[in-house]
Amino acid sequence: MISNEKGLSSVKIIFICIGSDIQSIGFRKMASLARSIHPHVEVGYIVIANPYAHINVFQKSGEVKFELLENDLEKISAHLAKAYMVCFSSMTMYAKLTKEIITKIRSVNEKTFIVWGGIHPIVHPEDAIRSADAICVGEGESAFKEFLLSFRNGNDYTGTRNFWFNIKGKVIKNNFLSLHNGEDMNNFPLPLYAEDELVYERNKGFMPLDFSKYISYNSLTYNTIWSIGCPYKCIYCSNSKFIENDGNYRKVRYPSVDYVISEIKSVLKKHAHLSTIVFHDDSFMAIPINQLREFAKKWKNEIGLPFCVLGIIPSFVERDKIELLIWAGMYRVRMGIQSGSNRILKFYKRPNKPGLIERAAASINEFADYMVPPGYDIIVDCPIETREDVIDTLDMLYRLPRPYILNIFALRVIPNTVLSNELSKLGVSHPGIESNDFTYITPTLANVMVHLLAVLRPPKKMYEFLLKYIKVSTKEQLKYPLTLHTLRLVILIKVLIFRMRFMDFPGLPGKMNFLVWKLGIVRFWQVKILKRSSRILVKLDSR
Template sequence: MNTPLKIKLCLVALDNEYISIGLRKMAAIARKAYPDCDFLNIIPKNIRSKEDLRLIAERIAIANVACFSLMTAHAETAKDIIAAAKALNPNLFIVWGGVHAILCPEDVIKHADAVCVGEGEKAFPQLLTAIERGISYHSIGNFWFRDGDMIIKNGFLPLNTPEEMSGFPFHLFMDNEMLFVSGLGFIPFRGQDFIKAKGLFYTTIWSIGCPNRCTYCSNSKFVKNDAKYGKIRYPSVRYIIDEIKHVLNKYPYLSAVTFVDDGFMSIPLNVLKEFADLWKKEVNIPFSVGGIIPAYVNEEKINTLVRAGLVRMRMGIQSGSDNILKFYQRPNRPGIIQEATKIIGKYTPYTLPPNYDIILDNPIETRDDIIRTLELVYNLPRPFTLYLFSLRVIPNTQLAIDLKERGISIPDINSSFHCLTPTLANVLVVILVFIKLPRRIFDRLLKDAYPATVKQKTYPRLLNLLMKLYRYRVICYELLNLEISWMGGQKALLLSKLGINKLFRNAVMRRVSKIQKHNTFSVEAHEHA
């Protein structure tokens, strides 16, 4: 029997992007029982000295239960903070959840008392209740526990059902939060601070799960833990619409919403139509969707969402080579990427140029693989933008296992995946974003395109210059399309105060409404013909 404890709770988000949606969900649940619990935003790159570490540790050590959530790239920073806080308060109970905890529980349990290895919406409040009442918590599912030298590994709870998800509180957003500032410590993190730091948009997730099993993604581990994670689950349309309305009632100056679901487009068409109708009637601001899977792109889904306000799309292509896509275990059939990009490309008069993800610098790529990717990019419908990533390994994913079996070592996720090898092939990928070269020139350049593993001449200055020009190009596209939600700093604050962002927001919605009128006209004309 443990001693009952009056809980003083602290939730710590280590995230350079201020997102941490998982921990924000836990905060919303926890604040129902512990309304005074701290929510601390820490930007890892802002920890610049031992004094900063001390300031962070002192604030956390005031609590008796501290909960951390973070990605693998910030794991070492979390360990340093935990050690410093425990030095000040040896009785501090550490709970560690999030992606890194699920991927690497064996590593995390060395530094925490409890590790959440699954969904926390039901398990986390059970743990807090047990601690508060002084009863045993060692059998709670979705958790590993450290009890002296003994590690207790519990099984997984059933995944949250759509009905349960529709009953959870909306995740925390700019509600009595604190922000760490180097040299100062923690200060109140207000809405206007978020605008200056991040921009005029709200980030959320509607659906959970992913039908793909891509080896480089953390989802490959989630599916190993529970095969049902591969099935898309989501709360009701009413729930997600009410969530957005709740945020807009508090912060009406927000210009857009970003959905970062892994498989948004795999939501059934009838549900997306219900969403689009309610969005247009009750929200009516632009939104963007990431995590678009080519296999789930069809004309009716894209048309439905664009008419509702979808202005920015991001889709994973990753490679133009069937060989590499098979290596990633990424579903692919002949022509699927071309079909998806053709459909998306039809709507660029109403949206921003689509973003397509490409993974470069794969050590198993052959010259043929490189050329196939370049040919794919060369033939993409224009305009478009590319998110280019140098392949990095997330620990305990299938990719990490596959590369180890091949005896291949590449940098892990702690190394920047934006640092591309300055080969001619990579330079050519960036050039193709700007211009479709004459076929004759393109064919000539292809002759000197080789994988990054081949010894060759490199072009670091040229690549650096092109990447800078590319960023300016993206900004120009956004300004031309009146899309300013990405804009941070004092400019964003001024735009929100003057109401200019609302004018731009309304102009974007008027633009997408034209496609509805155009389609209605086309259908009527067809029926009369």
């Protein structure tokens, strides 16, 4: 299909996101843009089990599945097949399910035009284009607008940059557009939120995503991103593919402070109960301090809510930035460490100067009285690790200032990334992120010790005794699944205790959290109790 009949302004387009929740930050930006162009855009979510949800700690590692029953697949495809165009967004872990749904749609209505965006088509376009009529392989806002206007007006759309097209089996690959700059981002519509959306309920079909469901999925939290781009080029991350496409992706880009403030104000008008804002930027601390200073002042004066920053990389941790953001309301951070081994970090192509991680952790720990203990990401089960690499990681965790929280992930390979290619060169086979067991952590003694160190620092003699029996995950050894599972439960309890201090209740039902807010307890605690506990930062009020 190269050109279309004219007069398509009234046809139905469905935007559908397949994922583990309804956060879908990038998808919401694209859906909002689509509705600003086309008057008939339906927006829906297909929510599969979240492998990292706190409630899943009660399941064995790796038990979470990403599948739908045949009955659900038929209901979904029957609904989507009614549209003239269906635009999917999904990550690689949901690529298999996305392809199953596309196949079902085509069996009902072969004329439905399928567009696939999101991370998977960018990372593995050769796979995605086999199932779709069009895929977006770069930043979508400008490209999709150009494509949709051409498509709707009956013009030739197959030259749209940032897109590949499958025309009766012939693939057309177009070049990339330049990346958006801050001024471009200022002109994008605000992300779609609580505006006539649908969510699929198993055995029922697509249902309105009403206030009650927002509470159930998101509780008292709003999730967003201010900046995009990452200075790091870690080979296990999908960002490495983005950077391969355009090296400028390593530059951190962001809209104005006023843009992000207006976004938060707009969602608060719809949902006044929102009590925590979570920023998922890859490298929030890489934003220059002048912009952060403007953000802090306007946030404190115009928003006044606690917020979390879940994207911090050690190279950009600065004491002044942390202090400034805590003054503005930051109460929780998450930083990627990944490994304590210089050899493994070098293999991951992750910058690490001697002492960098320890210095960053010490800077964060200096403000331990004003935050939830920091969360540190650690990757285990790397197939090229030596025993020395594993011990280096354990030693680093033993030395880090406490308290802290560990987010422990088993290494899984995203196809078509640098990691995938490097392991192939080494002749190493390792599970991919699309496998059903991608959350499975091998219950070795080494991994048990990683979890133990997330709970406490054992006596030195005991620690050194246990180190004698450490083996890499690829070696035959005794397994300790019950011990590992018990430690996961203890870690969850610690997280709950730490975060309850800030009226943050991970894992509890959203409606229960809403009741706490409705009774005024959340606001009272944030305004009266936490404010008193942060008097040491009052000096910043005069700056």
